[in-house]
Amino acid sequence: MLLRKLIFEYHAKKNNSNIFNKCLVALTTLPLRQHSSYRLEEAYKKIKAKCESKKLPKDVNPSAVFACNELDLKEVKVYGFDYDYTLACYKPSLDYLLYNLGRETLIEKYKYPKKIANLEYKPGFAVRGLHYDIEKGVLIKLDSFLQIQFGSVYRGLKPLSNENVLKLYKNRIIPIAYVEGDRHSSGSHSKMVQLADLFSVPEMCLICNVTDYFERNHIDYHPEILFRDVKNSVKNSHPVMHKIVAQNVAEYIEAHDLKPFFDRLKNANKKLFLVTNSPYKFVNKGMEHLVGANWKEYFDVLIVQARKPKFFTDDSRPIRVFDEHSGMHIWDRVTKLEKGVIYYEGTVKQLQDLTGWRGHQVLYFGDHPYSDLADVTLEHGWRTGAIINELTHEIATLNNPKFKKDANWLQMLTQLIEDHQDCEDEEEQAVLAKWMQERDKLRNNIKCVFNEQFGSVFRTYHNPTYFSRRLFRFADIYTSSINNLMNYSVNHTFYPRRGVMPHEYTSYFV
Ligand SMILES: [Mg+2]
Secondary structure (H helix, E strand, C coil): CHHHHHHHHHHHCCCCHHHHHHHHHHHHHHHHHHHHHHHHHHHHHHHHHHHHHCCCCCCCCCCCCEECCCEEHHHCCEEEECCECCCECECHHHHHHHHHHHHHHHHHCCCCCHHHHHCCCCCCCCCCCCEEECCCCEEEEEECCCEEEEEEEEECCEECCHHHHHHHHCCCECCHHHHHCCCCCCCCCCCEEECCCCCHHHHHHHHHHHHHHHHHCCCCCCHHHHHHHHHHHHHHCHHHHHHHHHHCHHHHECCCCCHHHHHHHHHCCCEEEEECCCCHHHHHHHHHHHCCCCHHHHCCEEEECCCCCHHHHCCCCCEEEEECCCCEEECCCCCCCCCCCEEEECCHHHHHHHHCCCHHHEEEEECCHHHHHHHHHHCCCCEEEEECCCHHHHHHHHCCHHHHHHHHHHHHHHHHHHHHCCCCCHHHHHHHHHHHHHHHHHHHHHHHCCCCCCCCCCEECCEEEHHHHHHHHHCCEEECCHHHHHHCCCCCEECCCCCCCCCCCCCCCC
8 A cells, every 4th residue: 555655646646756666665574574474374384384294293102000109019018008089989970879869968958949959960060179159159260370370260060261260360370378278377268279189070060059049949058058068968879879878889899800819919918908998898898899898818007987087197195996897896906917907097107107118119099189199198208199189081082083193283383473473564473373373273173072062181271270280299209000010020119201391492303
């Protein structure tokens, strides 16, 4: 436009050298501008072609054991286990059972509206590791920097828009005292609770379903009261759940044969112990299903109703004997731990004092990063293994060729944006905006294939989740099932991958 105007002026004013010079300037800048947006388009095409020509990465082995920290099994003399979701893996039928029992208690005991009986369990709605804000009544996914993952904030069954999230929290990053409580003041409680075990997944669905019911029917409610009532309802349903599961173990527990694994450990002269919060009768039925009637012979120490995490944190709470034949609790003082005897309560201090099992010679497996793994790692120097059932679904998703392509392209597109972002030209900015849009869409696709609402248990876009950062800190190794240990000898050393730090080479090979 500018050039056309100048040429017109030049003809009109007959050979005006000033206008002629302006024409020259316009002529030299015009091709440059065209060239720069053209340059961006060309860079995009080149990177896209490069991405498409690349071989996709090999599949991740879903039965592998992954190392966060080096662990030499030769040093491990004692293997300890949690029971629920560590040795016993539950089928989805257990989620339905817990949800239904909790909903029933809400109506019967807490007098919630009878109509909530129609609210059905929604499998796959929530993932573990989310935070529930007891003040604002939202379920929220946080990353390891305490940043909110936009698009993963739900009130009831409805996602909150980014604008509403910012209105609620004023910021994308939530202060640590709000999430974890003020660590400098014992009286200050956090406004958020994290739902870190698998039993809490049906609990989250019940909270969201009831919230949604209240919101739809314009019923005033207090999010904290709702949270406490649901939590207590599900917790109080556990004894009934234990009875129902014990009556029909095969319907609720996956049939993993644990015998070969325990045989291997025993043949290698390893000591075995069990520390579970569940009651004996319930554990006994499950272990008979998983190992056989003689399952107790594998264990040197059996502790039920341990009340973890108190078992690992309390200094003095006497260990007691449970008589399985009479179903009675015995009052005698315990001075030694005997094979075949069922113990309950107690503390890790007594377990260590009476057995002499200490530090890195003990490897304890659990599914809960805090109540199973945090204290034994931080306070007692035990080695730890996390059993994370969700890995099966997460790895199957990672191994999908479409996911691999999308994830690779996301990386390369992000790099392309980073390399070309400092342009001021309008046309170039338009191209960049288009790339950003494509990147947002891609990021969302990659998130939704794990879980429509909350994405992966381990990632919030490119950052680790709050949950996975904690998990990697407290677990030396992690895997989807305890039986995966059968893929390794009892002398195996697990080596962590040498991760790339931001200031290092992106790859050690060209
Ligand atoms: Mg457990």
